[in-house]
Amino acid sequence: MASEMVGEVGEVKILGPNDGRSFWQPVPANGFVRNLFSDRTIASKNRFSVGTQTVAPCSFIREHTHDRNEEIIFVVRGAGVCRLDGEDHVLEEGSCVFLGHNRRHQFLNPHDQPMTFLWFFMPGGLDSFFEQIGRPRQPGEPAPEPFARPKDVAEIEARSVFGWTDLTYNNN
Helix, strand or coil, X not given: CCCCCXXXXXXXXXXXXXXXXXXXXXXXXXXXXXXXXXXXXXXXXXXXXXXXXXXCCCEEEEEEECCCCEEXXXXXXXXXXXXXXXXXXXXXXXXXXXXXXXXXXXXXXXXXXXXXXXXXXXXXXHHHHHXXXXXXXXXXXXXXXXXXXCCCHHHHHHHCCCCEECCCCCXX
C-alpha cells in the first residue's frame, strides 16, 4: 500500500556529465571548475553550492580560510595533499575532508595526473567566486595556456567567501 505524500514537494533537477557551468581556473590551480547546483540555480530552502574542481598536475590552490562558510571536499579522481593549519594530510580517491569556519587550508597536487574533487559549500557562494576569476569552458576543449588571476582578485575574494588568503603567491 503506497502512503500519501504530506506537505510541499521540492524541486528536482538532474545534470548529465557535461552539464553545469564550467570555468578554466587561473594560476596557481590551473585546471577547471564545474558548478553543478546552488541555491541561485535551483529552488532550495537552504543556501549552498556544489561542484567539482580539477587541479592540474604540479599545481595548487593557495592557502585560505572561509570566515562564514563550511566546506566538504571529496576526492573522486587522483591524489594530492590537504595542508590543514600547516599539517599535511595525504588525499587519495575516496578521501573526504570537512573544513569548519576559519580553518587555514590548501590543496596541492604534486603529481603528474590531475586531481579532481567534489566540493560542497554551506552557505553557498563559491560558485560565484569561480565564475568571477575563471574563463568559460566547454567540455572537451583543450586547456588554455596558464593565465593570471584577475588584477582585482583580492577584492573579489574579500567580497565573496574568503576570510583570509595567502598573499605571498602573487603572479600579477
